[in-house]
Amino acid sequence: MSVELRAVTESEFPDWLRALRTGFLNEPVVPDALVADRLPHVDLGRTLAAVDGGRVVATFRSFRQEVSAVGGGGLTADAITQVTVAPTHRRRGLLSRLMSMDLAAARERGDAIATLIAAEYPIYGRYGFGPASSSTEWRVDLRRAGLDPRRTGRPEDGGRVDLSDKAEVLRIGPGLHRRLAGLRAGVTDRSARDWSVGTGGGQRLEPWTEPYYAVYRSASGEPEGYVAYRCDDKWGDAKQPECTLSVRDLIAVTPAAEHALWRFVCSVDWVTFVRTGYRAPDDPLPLLLPDPRAATTVSHTDMMWLRILDVARVLEERTYPVTDGLVLDVRDGDGYAAGRHRLDASPKGASCVPTTASADLVLDVADLSRLVLGDESAVRLALLGRIEEAVPGAAARADLLFRTPLRPFSPDVF
Structure with missing residues (x-):
């Protein structure tokens, strides 16, 4: 059959x-x-x-x-x-x-695009997908971090951190998440269903353990971030605590909020280790510690994979830090992104149109998909032979256009 x-x-x-x-x-x-x-x-x-x-x-x-x-x-x-x-x-x-x-x-x-989280790396490149964001998880050994043992976790900028509950997070979280999306590329939206499931709603086959919540407010009282975390209850010899605090979700939309929330979770009594959960690879946490080596990398891996379906819309939607033009000859076996495209970009905006002009770069749609959120280097892909420089120096020019000061961050698995 x-x-x-x-x-x-x-x-x-x-x-x-x-x-x-x-x-x-x-x-x-x-x-x-x-x-x-x-x-x-x-x-x-x-x-x-x-x-x-x-x-x-x-x-x-x-x-x-x-x-x-x-x-x-x-x-x-x-x-x-x-x-x-x-x-x-x-x-x-x-x-x-x-x-x-x-x-x-x-x-x-x-x-404009298709996205996925790849359970296995080798599968999806053949369908035009490329890893467009990465995630890192750290384990912080607070015994080595060099933090003042008298630390309180209280912010020093006039703001405050308060323990909260899921009702408040459901009220303030969506707005903070939308603000985060305005600051970082690669953030995927959360539906009302996502917020419900993420705070314990819906039917589950595995038991749900309610996390702790804490909210950071600026000196003016404005919420600028929150953290959800859980703690185990592990004790060593001679009644010494060896508890691990695991961050489930941390959203911060200002540096003050991010610093304050990390300092808070690193100050909870009885906590010896902090697991950060998936974070952007350039998260400030390790450098907030007097000894950054106390934050060891548990995992560093590809996160969201992206596949361009409409080249013009994707390239025109993003911003660019410099003024330049590139002709991209995009190969796509399925035809959705195939063709020669001229990108003219500047800090004021961008246009991307079909062209018959000679190409500056020749690349597969999967590799263009790796570049559009700013996490990958065109020079590195050229060194690997994945991108062909039809014009010498074109890959370096592409990096000046595409790379971003902050790496993309995709906090949610879907």
Whole structure:
């Protein structure tokens, strides 16, 4: 019997969830309450499956997303998630066919980009995706950090940090998150559902542990950041505390807020170690410590992958620090971004139009996708042979245009 690829129906959604959990090696149990909780929040038209003999053997879902561009603008994205193929149906091209269906629909809708978080690195480059942001997690050993043992965590700028609760975070958090998106490229929007689930709402198969919340307010009383964190309860010999504080979410929209919140979590009694969760690779935390070596890197990895669908919209939406023009010859096997494009950019704005002029750079859409948020170097890609410099020095000029003072930050897994 041939495998059928299509959107699932409401009656098939429980089987789709079961196949999803199987693909991610979770227990293949789907309670009715879980189905009832999830179903209202998915677009069944964008919930795709491969069906073989009435059984779902591959899953693929997408949803609408906004991604912050360099300079604070926004790009409408086709966010891809929950991609699995059953172990009985691997290497049959099911993912390729589902991806083709989804990207064609995204282009038809007018989405500028597609995004995803890659569980496995080697898979998605062949579909035109490139890693556009990175994340780093640190573990801070407070015994080595050199902090004053008399520290209180109280800000020294006239502001204050107060313990709070999820009700206040749900009230102030969305506004702070939107402000963060105006400051950093790569931030993905959070829906009301995201905020609910992130604070314990919705049905879960795993138990929920309520975190602590703390809010930073400036001297004028304006909330400028918050942190959500949990602590374990571990004690060593001779009744010495060895507790670990794990940051679940930290959003700060001013340097004062960021510094104050990190100093706060590093001052909690009984805490010996702080796990930062996923942060931008240029997060200030290590350098806030008298001894930055106390912050050891637990993980540094690619985070959000991006695939350009509309070159002109993507390049015109972002800002540029210098004035220059480049002709980009973009290769795209699926055709969405293929062609020769002339980018004329300056701090006042940018235009990107088709051209027949000679190329300055020749590159695959996956590599242009790596560059657009400012996290990758065109010079490095040229040294690797991934970009062809048709005009000597063009990669260095591209870096002056595309690189950003702050690296993109994608705090959410989706």
